[in-house]
Amino acid sequence: METSENIKSYYQDYISIYKDETDRLKQFKTFIDKTESDQLFDRKNFVGHITGSAIIFDYKNSTSYFNVGYNREAILKKRTLPFWMVFTGKSSKKRT
Secondary structure, eight states: OOOHHHHHHHHHHHHHHOGGGTTTTHHHHHHHHHSOGGGSSOTTOTTOOOEEEOOOOOGGGOSSSSOOSTTOOOEEEOTTSSSEEEOEEEOOSSOO
């Protein structure tokens, strides 16, 4: 399990490279400073919790920005929602 100290270290590493992001990430910094390690990734923490997502682009086989090649979609369009979404991930307290 990642600890709040690990997350704070990742934050500091990121900010040391991208200093102009400091203001934009103030709320996140406050969250990791005030939240116990076991609550950082817990979906039951309604103040917030850490999740992850990524967009994968295959530029070699790309046909457009949003459809990166035949059967290589990197984003999702659900019939029930009026917008495109990236795949997201959840983190759990236990590693399996």
